[in-house]
Amino acid sequence: MVTFTLNGEQRTFDGDPDTPLLWVIRDFEKLTGTKYGCGVAQCGACTVHLDGMPRRSCITPIAMIDGSDVVTIEGISGKEAEAVQAAWKGLDVPQCGYCQSGQIMSAVALLQILPKPTDDEIDGAMAGNLCRCATYHRIRAAIHNAAKSMEG
Amino acid sequence: MKIKLLFSGIAANCLVVAAGAMLTPASEAQTSNSLRSAESFQSISDERARSVALFEEAGKVIQHPRCVNCHPATERPLQGMAMHLHQPPVFRGEGGMGLVGMQCNTCHSEQNTPVIGQADTLKSIPGNPAWHLAPIEMAWEGKTLGQICVQLKDPKRNGDKTMEEIVEHMAHDDLVGWGWQPGDGREPVPGTQEEFGKLIQAWVNTGAACPSS
Numbered sequence: 001m002v003t004f005t006l007n008g009e010q011r012t013f014d015g016d017p018d019t020p021l022l023w024v025i026r027d028f029e030k031l032t033g034t035k036y037g038c039g040v041a042q043c044g045a046c047t048v049h050l051d052g053m054p055r056r057s058c059i060t061p062i063a064m065i066d067g068s069d070v071v072t073i074e075g076i077s078g079k080e081a082e083a084v085q086a087a088w089k090g091l092d093v094p095q096c097g098y099c100q101s102g103q104i105m106s107a108v109a110l111l112q113i114l115p116k117p118t119d120d121e122i123d124g125a126m127a128g129n130l131c132r133c134a135t136y137h138r139i140r141a142a143i144h145n146a147a148k149s150m151e152g
Numbered sequence: 153m154k155i156k157l158l159f160s161g162i163a164a165n166c167l168v169v170a171a172g173a174m175l176t177p178a179s180e181a182q183t184s185n186s187l188r189s190a191e192s193f194q195s196i197s198d199e200r201a202r203s204v205a206l207f208e209e210a211g212k213v214i215q216h217p218r219c220v221n222c223h224p225a226t227e228r229p230l231q232g233m234a235m236h237l238h239q240p241p242v243f244r245g246e247g248g249m250g251l252v253g254m255q256c257n258t259c260h261s262e263q264n265t266p267v268i269g270q271a272d273t274l275k276s277i278p279g280n281p282a283w284h285l286a287p288i289e290m291a292w293e294g295k296t297l298g299q300i301c302v303q304l305k306d307p308k309r310n311g312d313k314t315m316e317e318i319v320e321h322m323a324h325d326d327l328v329g330w331g332w333q334p335g336d337g338r339e340p341v342p343g344t345q346e347e348f349g350k351l352i353q354a355w356v357n358t359g360a361a362c363p364s365s
Contacts, residue, residue, distance in 0.1 A: 020268055039270045041259040041277060042240055056259050059277045061268075064261055110253040117252075125253025128240035 002066045007031075007075025017063035022046045024062050025072055033073035033101045037130070044129030047102040048072050054109040056128075073101035080111040083146035091142045095133035103129050107143050116147045187212060187343025190354035203358035210322075210351040211297040211363075216341040218331045222285050223292035229285055230293065233339060248285030256283050264335030275337030282327045287311070301362035315356045323349025 001014040006029060013024050020039075025031050025048070037045030039058050046058040049071040057070075084107050087093075094100045103126070110117055110125040117125070122140050131139070188209050196202040213219060221230040221238075229238040245251040250258070261279040286292075289309045292300050303309045304318060313321065322328060323345065331341040341348075355361075 018266060018268055023268075040267055040274050044240070053255070054253060054258050059259060059265055059267060060261070061265060064265075106253060113252050121252060124243055124245075124251035127242065127251075128254050128258065130240075 002062050004065045004067065005069045007071055013062050015062070017061060019062045020058050021048070021050075021060040021062055021065055021070065022057035025057060025070075031072050031074050035098055035101060037099065037102070041128075042130075043099070043102075044106060045099050045102040047105040047129065049076070049105060049109060052109075052112070054106050073105060076105065076108055078108075078112075079150055080108045080146070083149045084108050084111065084142070086149060087142040087146035090145060091138050093135055093138045093142050095131075095135055099129060099131045099133075103131065103139055107139070107146070110143065111146060111150070115150060117143065184212075185340070185342050187347045187351065189347060190350040193354065199358050200361045203355055203361035204363050206351050206355040206358065207301055207361070208297065208363055210348060210355060211300075213331065213341045213343065213348050214292065214300060215297060216331065218334055218338070218341045219328075220292045223290055224285065225288075225291040225293040225295075235293075244285050244288070248287060264333070266336060272337075276335035278330070278335050278338065280327050280330045284327075296363075296365050298363040298365045301360075305360055305362075315360060319349065319353045319356055322352040 001012055002017070003010065003012050005011070006025070011029065013019070013028065015024075015028075022034060022036060025034050026036070034048055034057060035045040036058065037043035041056040041059045044056065046056055047054050048057045049055065049069075050057075050060070050065060051068050081104075084104055088100075088104065093103075106126055106129050110122065114121055114125075119140065122143050126136075126139060126143075190206060193202050193206050193209070196205055217230070217233050217235050221232075221235060224230055224244075227244045229242065229244075230236065231238045240254075242254060242256070243251050245255065250256045259277060260283045261277070262281045262283075263279050265277045265279055267274050267276055290303070290311065292303075295303070305315070307313065310318060329345045332343075332345050334340050
């Protein structure tokens with residue numbers, strides 16, 4: 001039996017310990033904002049926060065998160081999340097949108113660590129989040145906008 | 153498109169590895185994945201020549217992609233038997249742990265992790281509690297075995313280690329030991345860590361001579 005916190009609520013899972021966290025989030029908890037993209041940590045669509053740090057949920061066995069705190073796109077909160085949400089809306093960042101919850105989870109985690117990241121720091125942190133619509137230029141601009149909005 | 157290309161890359165690498173395995177005679181494959189014992193070098197009477205031969209045998213491990221991939225000469229780790237640049241594109245970062253927001257442990261766990269419900273081209277994600285890159289001064293990528301040997305003895309490029317500490321590191325370090333337990337779908341380095349440690353110990357005992365190239 002694995003016990004963990006999901007978006008602030010205590011949850012348990014007693015299925016196969018190798019079950020990927022992504023499957024638990026989507027299929028058992030019915031939180032479908034976190035997306036399945038590649039299943040092998042190559043695309044970043046499944047990014048969640050595990051104990052406050054970005055983590056690819058598709059290659060995270062549920063047994064590994066016993067006692068941990070998991071936050072998904074549905075539960076993200078705080079000033080960085082609010083700034084990112086406003087900046088994303090402001091620039092109409094998504095095109096098809098499939099990768100965007102992963103992009104946002106990575107962007108929020110970056111801003112929580114580096115409140116005013118440079119282009120290089122943004123590129124480094126976001127390099128593992130692919131976007132087939134190539135919205136990268138708007139993602140980078142929106143992260144800068146979010147950082148600026150938090151300055152005051 | 154990018155995802156498709158990445159998968160093509162992974163598939164292509166696996167095909168190359170698989171084709172290589174099929175073309176290698178069984179006897180040779182057996183030999184290439186084992187190490188000669190340190191004792192078996194006693195037949196070389198010249199101590200310097202014996203020392204060089206011991207290091208060359210240890211070099212089967214040291215120059216294996218499992219080891220060199222995390223001793224890169226650039227800011228980018230390598231991956232696979234083809235030693236291509238790591239995908240996704242990660243960078244060394246502070247302490248060899250990756251960049252802010254994209255650290256090694258964004259994907260790598262404290263142990264090798266099976267990949268569930270995917271094609272057989274990638275069976276596991278490698279992991280270890282100390283998963284990180286070797287410092288840039290310890291880069292092995294692109295170097296000859298002789299160059300690596302000289303580097304290993306240089307305190308400025310070996311983490312200020314004595315030769316005894318080098319032996320201990322090679323023989324017992326847990327992340328070094330990962331090379332023999334690299335997870336499903338990955339070729340381990342030859343022999344065992346114990347055999348490798350004995351080769352390094354014997355190399356040091358015989359004067360730690362280096363190959364000329």
